[in-house]
Amino acid sequence: MSTTDDLDAREAQAVRDAYAAQQRETTEGTVYTVTGGDWDTLLDSEHDDRIVINMGPQHPSTHGVLRLVLELEGETVTQGRTVIGYLHTGIEKNCEYRTWTQGVTFVTRMDYLAPLFNEAAYCLGVEKLLGVEVPRRAQHIRVLLMELNRIGSHLVCLATGAMELGALTGMTAGFREREEVLHLLEHLTGLRMNHAFIRPGGLAQDLPEDWKEKVTDFVKVMKSRLPDYDKLLTGQPIWRQRLEGVGYLPVDGCLALGATGPILRSAGLPWDQRMVEPYSGYEEYDFEVPTATEADCYARYRLRVAEIHESLKIVEQAVQKLEPGPVMVSDRKIAWPAQLSIGSDGMGNTLEHVRKIMGQSMESLIHHFKLVTEGFHVPAGQVYSTVESPRGELGYHLVSDGGTRPVRVHVRDPSFVNLQCMPAMSEGGMVADVIAAVASIDPVMGGVDR
Amino acid sequence: MTEPTGTSKDREEPTGGEQSSAEAGGAATAEQRARGGERPEAGEVEQATDEAGVAPEGGTRPAATRERSGMFGVRGSGDTSGFGGLRLPGYAPAPAERPYGGWFDDLADDLAEALDERSIPRAAIEQVTVDRGEITFYVARERVLELARIFRDDPNLRFELCSSVSGVDYSAPDGASVVKPMHVVYHLLSMTYRRRIRLEVALDFADPHVPSVVEVYPTADWHERETWDMFGVVFDGHPALTRILMPDDWEGHPQRKSYPLGGIPVEYKGAEIPPPDQRRAYS
Numbered sequence: 122m123s124t125t126d127d128l129d130a131r132e133a134q135a136v137r138d139a140y141a142a143q144q145r146e147t148t149e150g151t152v153y154t155v156t157g158g159d160w161d162t163l164l165d166s167e168h169d170d171r172i173v174i175n176m177g178p179q180h181p182s183t184h185g186v187l188r189l190v191l192e193l194e195g196e197t198v199t200q201g202r203t204v205i206g207y208l209h210t211g212i213e214k215n216c217e218y219r220t221w222t223q224g225v226t227f228v229t230r231m232d233y234l235a236p237l238f239n240e241a242a243y244c245l246g247v248e249k250l251l252g253v254e255v256p257r258r259a260q261h262i263r264v265l266l267m268e269l270n271r272i273g274s275h276l277v278c279l280a281t282g283a284m285e286l287g288a289l290t291g292m293t294a295g296f297r298e299r300e301e302v303l304h305l306l307e308h309l310t311g312l313r314m315n316h317a318f319i320r321p322g323g324l325a326q327d328l329p330e331d332w333k334e335k336v337t338d339f340v341k342v343m344k345s346r347l348p349d350y351d352k353l354l355t356g357q358p359i360w361r362q363r364l365e366g367v368g369y370l371p372v373d374g375c376l377a378l379g380a381t382g383p384i385l386r387s388a389g390l391p392w393d394q395r396m397v398e399p400y401s402g403y404e405e406y407d408f409e410v411p412t413a414t415e416a417d418c419y420a421r422y423r424l425r426v427a428e429i430h431e432s433l434k435i436v437e438q439a440v441q442k443l444e445p446g447p448v449m450v451s452d453r454k455i456a457w458p459a460q461l462s463i464g465s466d467g468m469g470n471t472l473e474h475v476r477k478i479m480g481q482s483m484e485s486l487i488h489h490f491k492l493v494t495e496g497f498h499v500p501a502g503q504v505y506s507t508v509e510s511p512r513g514e515l516g517y518h519l520v521s522d523g524g525t526r527p528v529r530v531h532v533r534d535p536s537f538v539n540l541q542c543m544p545a546m547s548e549g550g551m552v553a554d555v556i557a558a559v560a561s562i563d564p565v566m567g568g569v570d571r
Numbered sequence: 572m573t574e575p576t577g578t579s580k581d582r583e584e585p586t587g588g589e590q591s592s593a594e595a596g597g598a599a600t601a602e603q604r605a606r607g608g609e610r611p612e613a614g615e616v617e618q619a620t621d622e623a624g625v626a627p628e629g630g631t632r633p634a635a636t637r638e639r640s641g642m643f644g645v646r647g648s649g650d651t652s653g654f655g656g657l658r659l660p661g662y663a664p665a666p667a668e669r670p671y672g673g674w675f676d677d678l679a680d681d682l683a684e685a686l687d688e689r690s691i692p693r694a695a696i697e698q699v700t701v702d703r704g705e706i707t708f709y710v711a712r713e714r715v716l717e718l719a720r721i722f723r724d725d726p727n728l729r730f731e732l733c734s735s736v737s738g739v740d741y742s743a744p745d746g747a748s749v750v751k752p753m754h755v756v757y758h759l760l761s762m763t764y765r766r767r768i769r770l771e772v773a774l775d776f777a778d779p780h781v782p783s784v785v786e787v788y789p790t791a792d793w794h795e796r797e798t799w800d801m802f803g804v805v806f807d808g809h810p811a812l813t814r815i816l817m818p819d820d821w822e823g824h825p826q827r828k829s830y831p832l833g834g835i836p837v838e839y840k841g842a843e844i845p846p847p848d849q850r851r852a853y854s
Contacts, residue, residue: 209816211832213801214825218832249703376731376762379790390762397765502664502702505734505758505769518756520739533735533758541793570816 171199178207182285182556185566189543189555196551201544205537208570216530220496221247222457224530226317228517231532232568233314234277237263237270237306238510240319243530245400246506246519247321250499251455258446259323260402265336265439266309266318267401267508268432272343273302274511275425275432282422282560283354286363291354298346305339308332311468321497323449326461336440340433347433350426364419368546368558371416378545379538382513383428384562386412387420394509401508405442406435418561428511455497458489496525503529512536512563534568667701674766675706681727682708691717707769715757715772716782716808722759722768723787730759730768733788736795738802742828751775755804757784757791774804776827783809801826 143154177188186207192200212231216224228243229236241263248255255263280295303313309328310318318325354360370380372388385392393410395403411427413420449456458478459470478486501523507516513535520529539562546558670676679699686693695714700707710718722730741752751773759768772781783806784791795806796815803824806812814821823830 206814206816206818211825214832252703377789379732379734379788381732392762503707503739503756503769504703504705505767507734514734514760516734516758518735518737518758522741528741529737529739531735531737531739531756533737537793538735538790541790 176555178204182559184281184285184559184564187540187559187564187566187569189559191552191555193552196553198547198550198552198555201547201555203540203543205540205566205569208566210567210571212571213530213532216527218526220525221321221499221527222496224527225320226315228530228532229315229317230567231571232510232512232515232534232536232565234274234565235270235510235512235515235568236315237266237319238508238515239532240317241267241401242506242508242510242515242517243519244319244321245508246504246517247499249504249506250502250519250521251321251497252500253322253450253452253455255323255401255450256447257402258327258443259448261439261442262324262328262448263319263401264403264406265436265443266306266316268435268439269302269306269309269336269339271432271511272429272436273299273306275429276302278425278511278560278563279350279354279422282557282563283360285556285560286360288354288357288360291350294346294349294353298343301339301342305335308335320449320457322452322455322457323447325457327448333440333443336436340437343429343433347426347429355423355426361419363553363557364417364422364561365415366417366419367550367554368418368421368561369416370542370546374542374545378542380513380542382509382511382535382539383421383424384539384542385513386410387424388416389414394507394514398507400506406438408435408438418557421561453488454492458485458492498523498525499527507533510535512565512568513539532568532571534571536562536564536566536568537571540564540569664698664700664702664707666698667706671699671701671706673704674764675701678706678728678766678768681725682721685721685725685728689717689721691721705767705769707771709771709773712772712774712781715770716784716787718770719757719759719784719787722770728761729763730761730766732760732762733784733790733794734758734760734767736784736791736798738798738804738826740802740826740828744828753779753802753804755781755798776803779804780807781805782807783812785809800824803827 144151145154146152172193174191174193175188176191177183178186183189188204188207190202190204191198210230212227216227219227224247225240225243228239231239276295276299280292280299283289283291283295306316307313309332310316310325312318370378370384370388372385372390374380375385375388375390381392389412391410391412394400395406395408396410408431411424411431413424459474461468462471464472478489499521501521503518503520505516505518507514509515514533515535516533518529518531518533519527522528542562543555543559546562547555550558667675669679671679682696683693686695691714695711695718696708697711698709700709708718719733722728735756735758737756739754739756741749741754743749743752753774753776755772755774757770757772759770761767774781779802781804783795785795785806786808792810793815795804795809796812798804799806799809799812800814800817801824813819817825
């Protein structure tokens with residue numbers, strides 16, 4: 122082999138190098154496509170440090186299938202943009218093809234960390250359209266479930282936020298406690314997530330007999346474990362340095378960008394739907410709305426921990442307030458015809474009900490069939506019903522034309538709106554602070570994309 | 572027969588009760604439904620008729636020319652099989668009459684004052700509807716941005732937060748013609764006075780343009796993008812009106828009633844599922 126042959130082979134090898142930096146001229150200047158370990162050839166004195174990087178949609182630190190496009194100047198973020206839609210499932214459209222009752226099973230899957238809030242807000246809207254008042258017991262059970270759900274949701278926020286910042290013990294601790302919440306919710310409603318337990322007119326069924334002991338035990342466990350979070354995170358210097366003064370968004374910015382929930386309260390405005398527009402009997406409960414004025418990620422973290430404490434207070438009060446009674450409206454044209462029970466072959470309609478519709482009353486069978494297949498009619502009109510979800514104002518705009526199916530179900534999901542704050546919180550900061558800022562927004566992509 | 576059986580809703584026995592002023596109109600509502608989408612009579616809407624000679628700029632109400640028929644509310648044919656399909660009457664919200672009740676009257680007075688101050692014709696508000704404790708202002712399309720600014724800035728109104736912007740397609744499922752079926756709905760919240768209102772703009776699909784309110788409410792950015800994506804409403808003046816939930820190269824606007832649910836063939840091992848609205852269903 123001659124030396125020239127050798128040289129040709131080496132050149133050919135260089136042409137085929139898949140990791141060589143490509144460059145092309147555009148109207149905006151030279152664009153480099155960097156694919157491998159050749160960063161040193163780019164970051165020399167003759168090139169500036171301006172780099173556009175794409176983060177996500179599959180990235181462990183973006184809180185779900187969220188894509189961030191960041192323009193970096195060295196370590197500093199000069200521009201940030203959010204790209205969403207990777208989890209769009211068309212739930213709003215689907216709801217238009219199902220009865221009002223079936224809608225519950227759809228909406229519960231939007232913000233999957235706060236399913237009971239979705240159900241409650243949707244059902245409050247349907248009930249407002251129907252003009253019915255839910256029995257007292259059902260209202261308080263809703264409050265109980267929502268507050269348990271809020272604890273679980275905030276714990277996931279702390280856990281994933283800690284994980285994204287590298288505090289893995291915070292993650293394991295948060296998910297351990299969240300598992301307690303899910304076990305309890307499974308015992309109370311039958312499902313860990315996507316419960317479809319709150320229904321228009323009340324609840325799918327009453328709580329199991331030993332609910333009181335289970336809830337009281339849970340409160341006890343949480344009270345013993347919550348102080349651990351203060352030890353693990355609140356006073357920890359690394360945690361504080363990663364969060365303090367990061368992701369700053371003052372109150373005027375919050376209002377302009379529509380941010381609600383912990384973000385708004387961390388900027389000093391004590392706006393909480395449970396307080397200012399009570400629903401489902403919240404006016405009877407004694408609790409506080411924690412606020413802060415620092416408007417940074419650390420304030421939001423502290424607020425979430427404080428809200429878990431407040432939720433426990435509400436849960437304890439709900440346990441005291443619950444009295445025996447119906448959990449579904451008495452109007453038989455709305456109420457689901459059957460009550461569920463656990464039989465030897467699993468959960469289903471109660472045996473008494475099956476006996477009645479199959480053996481005794483033809484009219485009951487017709488009634489059951491029509492209500493289940495056709496659904497109930499909702500008088501024409503539109504409403505906007507809101508609840509305070511763990512992430513802020515969760516609003517349902519429901520439109521009915523008088524039929525058994527919605528004309529429109531639009532969800533104002535707080536994650537969707539709050540995520541717009543990402544550029545305002547992180548532009549001008551370090552790239553590592555973007556992670557902290559997104560974690561403090563706590564977006565749930567199932568709710569953002571719906 | 573020990574329990575009520577009829578879930579079919581006759582006109583005489585609405586399920587919901589009397590809380591709805593839109594339903595309670597009785598004969599007047601029926602007559603208005605029969606007229607279908609015409610502009611309100613003189614005196615019906617205070618804002619639209621205060622100034623002599625100023626007529627509202629076109630009917631905002633969705634037409635209501637359809638009669639309910641078929642399915643379990645069946646008349647005539649006696650077909651209860653469900654295969655005849657269900658046709659529902661159209662919905663036309665009735666204009667509210669003074670006094671609206673509660674804080675609605677104060678709000679309407681303050682709004683009228685604010686409009687006069689800025690010499691905006693009161694006809695910008697085409698109709699006011701009070702229903703189920705919520706007030707809706709049907710507003711003229713050209714005035715949306717000015718009105719949003721007034722609602723945000725006027726010291727007596729102060730709607731600081733735009734909760735949501737979305738669309739509603741009021742097209743009739745059976746293809747009957749509806750006047751301006753595409754509605755854009757704005758939900759505003761006043762944290763100062765703890766009030767919520769709804770603004771509604773009616774559009775035609777042939778001309779789905781409405782001014783963007785992003786410069787007044789920056790939060791409307793993503794809401795308007797979503798409404799464009801889902802309904803094809805063009806928000807003039809929006810900084811970057813692109814698709815947000817659907818892929819960038821998607822054709823059509825999925826939330827329109829004319830767009831089928833699941834009508835996009837999904838290739839999965841050669842199988843294709845008919846869209847849910849074409850499958851057999853009971854209602």
